[in-house]
Amino acid sequence: MSSPLARPNKRWIERAIVRLHRDMSHDRRVRSLSGEIAGELSRRFSGTEGTIAGVDIGCGDMGIAEGISSFWPRVEWECLDIYELPVEREKLDPRWQKYRRFDGQRIDRLDKSADFALFTDVLHHVPEDGRLPLLKEAARVANTVIVKDHLEYGTWSRTMLRAMDFIGNWGYGVSVPRRYFTEQSFRELCDLGGLRILSLRVGIDLYRHMRLNLVLRPKWQFIAVLAS
Numbered sequence: 001m002s003s004p005l006a007r008p009n010k011r012w013i014e015r016a017i018v019r020l021h022r023d024m025s026h027d028r029r030v031r032s033l034s035g036e037i038a039g040e041l042s043r044r045f046s047g048t049e050g051t052i053a054g055v056d057i058g059c060g061d062m063g064i065a066e067g068i069s070s071f072w073p074r075v076e077w078e079c080l081d082i083y084e085l086p087v088e089r090e091k092l093d094p095r096w097q098k099y100r101r102f103d104g105q106r107i108d109r110l111d112k113s114a115d116f117a118l119f120t121d122v123l124h125h126v127p128e129d130g131r132l133p134l135l136k137e138a139a140r141v142a143n144t145v146i147v148k149d150h151l152e153y154g155t156w157s158r159t160m161l162r163a164m165d166f167i168g169n170w171g172y173g174v175s176v177p178r179r180y181f182t183e184q185s186f187r188e189l190c191d192l193g194g195l196r197i198l199s200l201r202v203g204i205d206l207y208r209h210m211r212l213n214l215v216l217r218p219k220w221q222f223i224a225v226l227a228s
Contacts, residue, residue: 008029008049015154022130028061029206030064030067031067033064033067033069033148033204034063034064034066034067034071034205035038035071036148036206037064037068037118037120037146037148037223038071038072039221040146040201040225041054041068041072041074041075041146044116044144044225045116045131046172047117048115050074051074051075051117051146052074052075052076053076053078053113053114053115053116053118053207054076054078054114054115054117054118055077055079055080055107055114055116055118055141056077056078056079056080056117056120056127057080057107057117057119057122057138058080058091058119058120059079059080059081059121060081062077062079062095062098062099062174064120065077065079065098065118066095066117068088072087075085078098078100078109078120079098079099079100080099080100080101080102081099081102082101082103082104083101084095084101085101085125096195099117101137103218104121104126104130104131104134105133105134106136107137107138107141110141111140111141112140112141112143113142114141114143115142115144116143116144117141117142117145118145118146118148119135119138119146119147119148121149121150122149123135123147123149123181124149124150124165124177124180125169125174125177131189132189132192132193134196135189135190136193139193139194139195139228142200143227143228144225144226144227145195145225145226145227146223146224146225146226147186147222147223147226148221148222148223149221149224150180150181150184150220150221150222151180151181151182151202151219151222152179152181152182153154153182153185153220154217157180157217157220158180160178160216160220161180161220162177164216165177167216174217183200186200186222186224187200190224190226193228195226195227195228196226196227196228197224197225198226199224199225200222200225201224202222203216203218203219203221203222204221204222205221206218206221206222214223217218
């Protein structure tokens with residue numbers, strides 16, 4: 001997810017792209033996606049009581065974590081990203097107290113100290129040689145790993161996903177990937193990481209109430225629940 005901590009001194013064109021993204025889809029997409037992930041958590045942890053420890057890896061503006069809590073308020077969050085948090089922001093806005101900076105590789109938690117770890121449209125931005133180590137690190141600290149990401153099916157889907165990624169991330173200095181997962185490549189990544197796919201739900205209709213639904217296909221979105 002995009003982070004307000006990234007590239008604080010934006011050029012005018014970057015500010016314009018950020019505004020375009022927010023006007024087009026950001027808030028409704030976050031709301032829809034938060035509800036989908038909250039549903040997965042509710043099903044996964046329906047037999048447990050009390051709070052659930054969750055680690056949001058690549059949390060961006062923490063909108064997804066907070067959106068999930070609005071649907072399912074049982075999660076005690078630790079939100080991680082690679083950007084430094086200004087001291088004055090944490091003092092003035094208490095919501096940032098759950099934020100922790102990390103180096104993008106190593107998570108400062110004990111083994112299996114979290115109930116779940118979450119990647120929301122993060123893994124495809126990680127360099128290919130870094131995806132497996134980061135996925136394994138998430139599985140080290142959490143019993144369950146939830147991945148929301150994209151699937152491509154050829155040139156058209158890849159081009160449209162790259163266009164949306166550009167609008168959603170370029171203004172924050174986040175690189176746009178050249179390719180996305182296929183279902184096969186994602187399954188292979190999980191196999192290499194020693195992770196079992198408990199569920200793989202393809203076809204998440206995030207844009208059903210927006211005109212973007214005319215060009216952005218639900219089958220380009222998936223949510224996977226993994227366990228080691």
